[in-house]
């Protein structure tokens with residue numbers, strides 16, 4: 001991390017600084033501060049004798065090591081995080097009294113952890129899965145956590161089913177397979193027997209579940225929350241994060257190959273972008289519904305399997321979050337951070353969404369076993385930046401030294417302090433929603449339409465996105481062994497789209513569905529990734545260069561870099577190469593260490609003196625990139641090679657003699673991200 005970014009007036013950063021330590025250049029000591037003279041050999045009785053119990057340094061070192069691991073998160077175990085800040089564009093004080101959403105002059109420190117859901121802590125990152133998008137705002141009124149996903153709806157409507165969902169999704173218990181994948185019998189058996197999952201399954205089978213980067217995916221608070229203003233007036237709200245670079249995905253074959261070539265693909269991308277100063281940015285958007293409009297929709301706004309189509313309820317962009325600092329220590333920060341949808345500030349409140357209500361219990365509960373006790377709020381990453389005082393005491397690993405004899409409320413010995421704060425002065429008061437009814441355990445009638453929005457999602461997809469959905473269902477159900485489960489899923493998704501269900505029924509040799517297609521014709525163009533922002537910025541191009549390099553290539557790379565594109569050279573060996581104009585190029589990767597799947601585009605330059613093997617390797621990169629619909633560039637020798645291989649002339653394949661034309665056409669092709677109109 002660059003020191004420039006440290007202590008830049010960011011109150012969380014300043015607080016963390018007290019806990020940072022640098023062991024470099026220091027004397028090795030025990031945890032008691034005793035200087036250690038020997039750290040390589042344990043204390044033994046004679047040169048070849050047994051180790052002695054009295055070797056306290058050995059014992060302390062070994063004991064600490066034996067206890068280094070903590071339980072991984074029950075879900076979202078594989079994650080990566082970064083620090084940043086949130087700025088507000090316009091005051092929302094008409095809607096909420098939350099200070100960080102009212103005061104445009106404030107920058108609120110944030111910590112964001114992205115994650116996959118199903119995989120264990122060491123699993124690959126480009127698996128098909130929802131991604132967690134959890135943001136902790138360190139506000140002056142306490143921590144506010146927006147614990148969301150990159151998919152705006154959820155599999156189930158009631159939290160009581162969460163353990164069942166997760167048991168079905170996780171590796172099967174008898175053989176612990178498959179890791180980090182939904183392509184197995186128990187998951188699909190759950191889906192078919194819990195049909196409220198239909199909408200989220202559509203998202204999970206779509207390109208949204210294989211994002212190109214954490215920097216290029218949306219975030220959603222999912223539930224309906226409440227904003228409450230200073231007058232006590234409430235509005236329903238849904239939260240969105242919109243990535244400034246647009247929403248982009250991988251293709252499935254590529255995602256699977258990356259899992260082997262670089263299981264850390266997403267964290268590496270986030271880490272390197274921040275180190276390079278290409279700070280990931282997301283705009284905060286709000287969809288707001290007046291309380292009196294609660295029942296004006298053809299779905300229940302409390303149902304977490306429903307989204308609010310953006311064309312019906314526009315997303316109001318209100319601020320921007322920038323991630324500008326990597327962590328110093330992944331365990332201390334990313335692993336120990338504890339999020340909770342119940343961490344709110346005055347002006348933000350809950351709705352009666354039964355999924356949200358259940359989450360409000362689960363998150364603290366899980367930290368008790370994961371972080372070992374009730375004092376996890378004292379860990380540096382979890383501490384609010386504002387003061388906190390109460391009568392809670394003791395427990396495992398208590399850090400705070402509470403002075404004084406009083407630890408109860410009410411009291412006279414400490415003048416009844418710590419004292420409560422009236423609402424008008426910032427005390428949190430729950431929204432006084434009128435509630436009455438019988439105690440019942442059932443699904444509301446208004447929660448029973450499981451398919452209309454799943455069809456809305458299908459209708460909103462472009463042709464390539466529809467094809468990807470058909471392929472994903474065919475892949476996942478192709479891995480399911482139970483014929484009965486396969487057929488149940490076909491029959492279930494016939495309610496969403498006959499075209500979709502018929503396509504994967506054919507692929508898995510199930511009985512094609514019969515009956516009427518869905519009557520839903522509505523579309524929401526905002527759901528298609530073909531309508532997202534296109535930009536070449538921060539895209540990574542693998543440049544295949546040979547032993548001799550024309551000076552013009554160095555100029556082209558420079559020009560691409562001015563367009564925000566990162567070019568990294570690949571050749572048969574590492575080292576520096578000098579172009580014929582004297583410019584020096586660093587070969588960062590070889591054909592062995594790199595792969596086309598790790599780049600957004602491939603640019604083949606080649607070299608006249610290079611042998612047949614070199615050309616074969618270069619074309620292997622280009623051909624694989626071609627099948628993943630990636631932009632391909634060719635100049636110099638590469639231009640001829642792409643022509644010979646019949647790649648030139650296809651959409652997104654740019655060859656050029658002239659530097660200017662090549663740079664601008666190739667940059668445009670890179671901005672498009674994937675060229676779906678290519679015939680494979």
Ligand code: HDD
Pocket residue numbers: 073074075076079113114115131132133134147148149153154158159160162221222223304337338339355358359362363366367
């Ligand atoms: Fe959850 C972690 C997001 C439903 C119970 N959840 C967790 C994380 C995210 C979400 C992003 C990782 C936080 C981190 O990075 O530390 N969860 C969601 C979303 C949901 C959702 C968007 C639906 C809208 N979750 C949900 C339900 C329950 C849980 C219904 C239980 C009733 N979630 C948990 C948990 C976790 C968790 C077991 C595991 C680790 C943790 O909380 O801290 O409590």
